[in-house]
Amino acid sequence: MKVLWENIVLTMVAFSILYWLLNKYAFGKLFAVMEKRRELVQGQLEEARQTREQATAYVEEQKEALKQARQEAFEIIEQSKQSSSKQARDLLEQAKTDAIRLKDEAVRDIESERNKAMEALRGEIGSYSVNIASKLIEREVESNPEDQEKLVNQYLQEVGRKS
Template sequence: MDFLWTSTLITILAFLLLYWGLNKWAFGPLFGVMEKRRQLVLEQMNTAESSRKQAEQAMSEQKAALEQARREAYEIIEQARTTSTKQADDIVQSAKSEATRLKDDAVKDIETEKNKAISALRTEVGNISVQIASKIIEKQVDEKAQEQLVDQYLKEVGSK
């Protein structure tokens, strides 16, 4: 087998010409598209990383807000318990004072009615005594009849 310099040189020139043509019209646009694709992928990766960080931040903010809401709800519940306990104590105290006032009023009313009844009874007894005395004077009876007359009037007073 012989080595031909001219064939080798023509092959090398053809290869270089083909390489230059492919580089200009095929590899250049192909590498450009691949570079654009690489940039797009990097951009999407950066966007995804940024979105992930934002999501984590939003999640931590939501957790903090939820915890704050729980604390506020607990404080509101505690405040409601305190208020209801105070109101219950106020109502009980008010009821006790009202009961005491009503009891005092009732005692005063009873005392007043008792005094009226005693006064009325004294008046009645005085009237009856006068009637007994007038009847005794009218009849001029003996002791036995006088006793019967007094007993009769006492029974009348007892039945009234």
Template structure:
């Protein structure tokens, strides 16, 4: 194998010229495009980081809002329980009051009806007493009228004390 130094020198000169042409016309634009790409990637990474941080903050805010909503719901449920318990208690108390009132009215009505019945009986007894007295008078014309009145009054007193 023969090494031709002339070929090596020519190749090196051609490579140098190619490098100089590339650096003059291509490398600047290529490096500028690569720099733009690098900046774009860096910007996108920063934006992604900011978005990630914002998302984390938003998630924390949502967790806090959910926690508050649960607490408010629990408080509302507790208030509802207390309110319904109070309403039930009030209804029972009102029912007791109504029952007592109705009982008292019924007792008054019964007492009124009893008094009316007693008065009616006294009236009937008075009428019967008059009938009895008149029959006694008819039978015993000879007996003493004061004695008969005394008997009628005594009878009325006995009947009045039994009712």
């Protein structure tokens, strides 16, 4: 096989012209498109990374918000329990106070009625005593000790019937 140097030189000149033409008209635009594409892909990757970070941060925020909501709900439940216990104690104390007050009023009313009855009884006993004394004096003048005892017994029977 014989190597033809003219063909090699001619091929190299043609390749050099083709390379120069491609470099002047096509490679610049092709590299620019490829660079834009690389930047676009790089931007999309960066945007995806940021979106992933935002999603992770959002999930963490939601977890924290849920944890805080649970804590607040627990605190509200505890406050409700304490409030209801306090209200029950207050109601119980109020009921005890009312019962003591009603009992004291009833005791005072009973004591008052008792005193009134005693006063009425004293009044009646006083009038009966005066009545007995006047009858005794009448009889004493007229009768003997046996009659006086009979008179007292009779008077006591009258008092027993009236009361």
